[in-house]
Amino acid sequence: xxxxxxxERYKEPVFVRxxxxxxxxxxxxxxxxxxxxxxxxDSDTRFIRxxxxxxxxxxxxxxxxxxxxxxxxxxxxxxxxxxxxFREQAKxxxxxxxxxLNALEDERDKRAEEALAxxxxxxxxLEQISVMQTQLLASETRRRELETGIGVIQSTLRxxxxxxDSARDEAEALALVMEGADGAPVPGQNAASNDDxxxxxxxxxxxxTAQQRDEIERNAQDALLHADEMAARIQLLExxxxxxxxxxxxxxxxxxxxxxxxxxxAGLNTDNLLDTVRRGYSGQGGPLMPLSFSTRGxxxxxxxxxxxRILGQMDxxxxxxIAATRAxxxxxxxxxxxxxxxxxxRWGRMHSGTDFAAPHGTPIYSxxxxxxxxxxxxxxxxxxxxxxxxxxxxxxxxxMSKIRVKKxxxxxxxxxxxxxxxxxxxTGTHLHYEVRVGGxxxxxxxYIKAAKNVF
Numbered sequence: 001x002x003x004x005x006x007x008e009r010y011k012e013p014v015f016v017r018x019x020x021x022x023x024x025x026x027x028x029x030x031x032x033x034x035x036x037x038x039x040x041x042d043s044d045t046r047f048i049r050x051x052x053x054x055x056x057x058x059x060x061x062x063x064x065x066x067x068x069x070x071x072x073x074x075x076x077x078x079x080x081x082x083x084x085x086f087r088e089q090a091k092x093x094x095x096x097x098x099x100x101l102n103a104l105e106d107e108r109d110k111r112a113e114e115a116l117a118x119x120x121x122x123x124x125x126l127e128q129i130s131v132m133q134t135q136l137l138a139s140e141t142r143r144r145e146l147e148t149g150i151g152v153i154q155s156t157l158r159x160x161x162x163x164x165d166s167a168r169d170e171a172e173a174l175a176l177v178m179e180g181a182d183g184a185p186v187p188g189q190n191a192a193s194n195d196d197x198x199x200x201x202x203x204x205x206x207x208x209t210a211q212q213r214d215e216i217e218r219n220a221q222d223a224l225l226h227a228d229e230m231a232a233r234i235q236l237l238e239x240x241x242x243x244x245x246x247x248x249x250x251x252x253x254x255x256x257x258x259x260x261x262x263x264x265x266a267g268l269n270t271d272n273l274l275d276t277v278r279r280g281y282s283g284q285g286g287p288l289m290p291l292s293f294s295t296r297g298x299x300x301x302x303x304x305x306x307x308x309r310i311l312g313q314m315d316x317x318x319x320x321x322i323a324a325t326r327a328x329x330x331x332x333x334x335x336x337x338x339x340x341x342x343x344x345x346r347w348g349r350m351h352s353g354t355d356f357a358a359p360h361g362t363p364i365y366s367x368x369x370x371x372x373x374x375x376x377x378x379x380x381x382x383x384x385x386x387x388x389x390x391x392x393x394x395x396x397x398x399x400m401s402k403i404r405v406k407k408x409x410x411x412x413x414x415x416x417x418x419x420x421x422x423x424x425x426x427t428g429t430h431l432h433y434e435v436r437v438g439g440x441x442x443x444x445x446x447y448i449k450a451a452k453n454v455f
Contacts, residue, residue, distance in 0.1 A: 025052060028052035028053065028055075028056060029052050031052075032052040032055035032056055032059070033052070034049065034050065034051055034052060035049075035050045035055070036048065036049050036050070037049075037050065101338045104338070104339070105336060105338065111452055118258075128247075129248060129314065132244050132247060132248050135244055136241065136244050136248070136307065139237055139240060139241050139244070140241075140307075142237060143234065143237055143238075143241075146230055146233060146234055146237070147234075150227060150230050150231075150234075156219075156223060160216050160219050160220055160223065161216070161220060167216065248310045259317070259320040259321075259324065260320070261450075262324075262329070262450045263320070263323070263327075263450075265446070265449070265450035267437075267442075267446065268327070268391065273323055273391060274316065274319045274320075274323070276390065276391060277319045277322050277323050277326075277390075278319060323390075323391075325368060325369050325412075325413045326368055326369050326370070326389055326390040326391070327368050327389065327390065327391060327393060327447065328367035328368040328389060328393060328395050328435055328444070328447050329367065329368070329447050329448070329450065330365070330366075330367040330368065330413055330414060331365075331367070331448060332356065332364055332365055332366075332367050332395075332397060332431060332433050333356045333358060333362060333363075333364060333365070333420075333431060334363070334365060335358055335359075335362050335363065336358065337356045337357060337358040337362070338356075338357050338358075339354065339355065339356065339357075340355040340356070340357045340428075340430055341354070341355040342354055342355075342443075342445070343441075343442075343443040343444065343445065344443075350441075352434050352441035353396070353398075353432050353433050353434035353435075353441070353444060354432075354433050354443070354444045354445060355430045355431065355432055355433070356420075356430060356431045356433060357428065357429065357430040357431075358420055358429070358430070358431070359420070359429065360401060360419075360420060360421060360422070360429045361401060361402075361419045361420060361421075362419065362420040362431075363416045363418075363419060363420075364397055364400065364416065364417055364418045364419065364420055364431055365414050365415060365416055365417065366387055366395075366411045366412065366413060366414065366415050366416075366417050367395055367413065367447075368387075368389045368390075368393070368395070368413050369389065369390075369410075369411070369412050369413050370387040370388050370389040370390075370395070370410070370411060371387065371388050371408065371409070371410050371411075372385060372386070372387055372405050372406065372407055372408060372409045372410075372411060372417075373386045373387065373388045373394075373407065374386035374407060375403050375405050375406055375407045375409075376403070376407075377423075377424075378398075378424075379424070380424055380425045381396070381398035381399065381424050381425075381432070382398060382399045382400065382421070382422075382423025382424020382425070382426060383398075383399070383400040383401065383402070383403050383418070383421065383423045383424070384396060384397065384398045384400070384424075385397045385400065385403055385405060385417050385418055387411060387417070391437075392437055392438050393435065393436070393437055394435075394436045394437075394439075395433070395434065395435055395436075396432075396433070396434035396436070397417060397418060397431060397432075397433060398424060398431070398432035398433075398434070399420075399421055399422060399423050399424050399426045399429075399430060399431065399432050400418040400419060400420065400421050400423065400431075401418075401419045401420065401421025401422070401423065401429075402418055402419040402421065403417070403418045404416055404417055404418050404419070405417045405418070435447060
């Protein structure tokens with residue numbers, strides 16, 4: 001009894017599995033009935049039996065292949081559509097970027113024209129200042145001559161008036177003598193003769209004295225008229241001098257203030273800068289000496305003080321003019337170009353300069369007077385030129401295709417030093433331009449923007 005139950009307990013799972021397999025087979029038979037594929041030859045006929053399970057496996061494999069093909073096709077279609085959208089967006093971005101570059105180029109050209117006009121105005125102001133200074137010195141010379149002439153006229157007038165008073169005194173004395181002669185007794189004929197001679201003498205003396213008096217009065221009147229005329233001319237000269245002074249002061253204000261702002265915007269100490277330039281004079285373009293209109297040790301007149309203030313401003317303008325050629329305020333590229341990379345962090349690294357892109361071989365110019373300290377190949381920079389300027393400033397010009405200067409050569413502002421290229425660690429033809437102060441890189445656009453409204 002126990003053995004029978006033991007056997008049934010172990011046969012029951014087998015029976016359940018068999019029933020399940022039968023049902024699955026029946027289900028498969030319903031959808032995938034067993035099929036036979038006959039293969040007939042000339043002498044024999046054979047067949048291949050396709051079970052339901054084999055058909056299911058084949059169906060699942062075919063379904064998987066079809067699904068994979070559908071998904072792959074959908075992915076390719078979506079990728080193609082997305083790529084088309086990306087290309088259109090890239091083209092739109094490129095057109096926008098090119099339009100912006102064109103606008104920047106137009107703005108730069110306008111600024112260049114304004115800078116050229118400002119330079120012309122600056123040169124015209126310098127020429128006008130030179131003419132005005134010549135006129136000022138000539139007017140001061142004429143004024144001194146007029147002052148000397150007035151002094152001579154006043155001295156002559158005083159001498160003439162003294163002579164006139166003396167003549168009057170003599171005339172009065174002669175009149176008294178004549179009155180005394182008329183009242184004296186006449187002792188004889190000899191006395192009468194003597195009186196007639198004395199009377200003739202006195203008459204002649206009085207006539208001469210009257211003539212001298214009239215001449216003295218005429219000279220005095222002429223001297224007074226001449227003095228009034230000289231005073232009017234002096235007043236006219238003073239008015240002209242005042243007008244010249246005002247024009248000079250306005251010209252100095254217009255010329256000096258933009259330069260002062262330019263150097264301050266570049267972060268330079270103007271007092272130290274001017275002292276450095278003043279110490280470096282070599283005989284030309286030196287400081288203007290103050291005027292001195294008095295040789296007697298007197299305090300200078302208001303006009304002299306005013307003229308000296310103007311000369312001080314002219315000296316400051318001259319110093320600024322010299323300093324402007326020694327600091328890198330010019331553009332390294334004069335042809336058409338576009339900015340590609342600015343100063344600052346780029347791709348996680350510090351970009352120490354500004355990049356200017358232009359065609360291969362575009363001329364590159366020195367931005368200030370200086371001495372070439374390096375002209376050759378340097379890793380990363382490619383063909384590189386370094387120029388040492390005044391005030392501890394150094395400029396660098398990298399990735400050149402050709403170098404046109406040598407180490408130790410002195411160059412001037414605006415002198416061509418090389419051609420634009422693509423040497424060194426570079427992704428395209430451009431100029432990498434650096435400005436270093438005391439060995440530390442600073443943004444070159446500080447100097448370029450500072451000089452935008454001046455040069």
